[in-house]
Amino acid sequence: MATRKKVTEEVKEAAKKVSDKAAAEKIEVKKTVRAAARNTKAKAAENKEKAAAKKADKQEVKAAVSAEAKDVKDAAKIEAKKKTAAAKRKVKEAVAPAAEAVKKPVAKAKAGKVNLVFESLMGGAVTPEQIIDLLPKEATDAYVKIEENTIYWVGKNGEMGSVEIW
Numbered sequence: 191m192a193t194r195k196k197v198t199e200e201v202k203e204a205a206k207k208v209s210d211k212a213a214a215e216k217i218e219v220k221k222t223v224r225a226a227a228r229n230t231k232a233k234a235a236e237n238k239e240k241a242a243a244k245k246a247d248k249q250e251v252k253a254a255v256s257a258e259a260k261d262v263k264d265a266a267k268i269e270a271k272k273k274t275a276a277a278k279r280k281v282k283e284a285v286a287p288a289a290e291a292v293k294k295p296v297a298k299a300k301a302g303k304v305n306l307v308f309e310s311l312m313g314g315a316v317t318p319e320q321i322i323d324l325l326p327k328e329a330t331d332a333y334v335k336i337e338e339n340t341i342y343w344v345g346k347n348g349e350m351g352s353v354e355i356w
Contacts, residue, residue, distance in 0.1 A: 310336045314356045324353045 309315045321341060325332055329343040334355075341353045 308334065308336050310339065310356075314339070316355050321355070324355065326351065326353075 306318050307315050321334060324341060325343055328345040330346050331344040333342040339355050344350050
């Protein structure tokens with residue numbers, strides 16, 4: 191029976207070696223799994239950081255493009271305002287003579303070429319320019335009565351008065 195004991199001990203020893211080897215393998219597998227998990231977590235964190243950096247870069251580029259677009263838009267508005275103002279000035283300059291001509295009554299425009307002199311029966315004479323010089327600044331309408339030697343006037347605010355011609 192010595193052999194049976196020997197075989198049993200050998201089997202136990204072999205079983206212990208297998209068990210130890212299995213435990214060692216189990217430990218190695220755990221180490222490998224844990225290392226892989228750490229590496230995966232590190233890679234995930236790194237990828238997350240890279241994604242955040244990319245997103246930040248993208249937002250910076252978007253903000254820069256937006257700011258540049260705003261600057262271009264503002265510059266275009268300013269340029270448009272300048273061109274509009276210049277065009278308005280040109281229109282005013284072109285229309286001004288016509289507006290002045292419209293302001294003058296037709297009779298006054300025709301009479302502007304004639305030298306008018308009003309004479310009284312007593313021998314006094316006066317021109318339209320002299321009549322205007324005699325009127326106060328607030329006068330808007332004037333009525334000349336040569337035979338009475340008087341200019342009756344009406345002012346802007348309804349005031350009235352008269353002035354002697356000679």
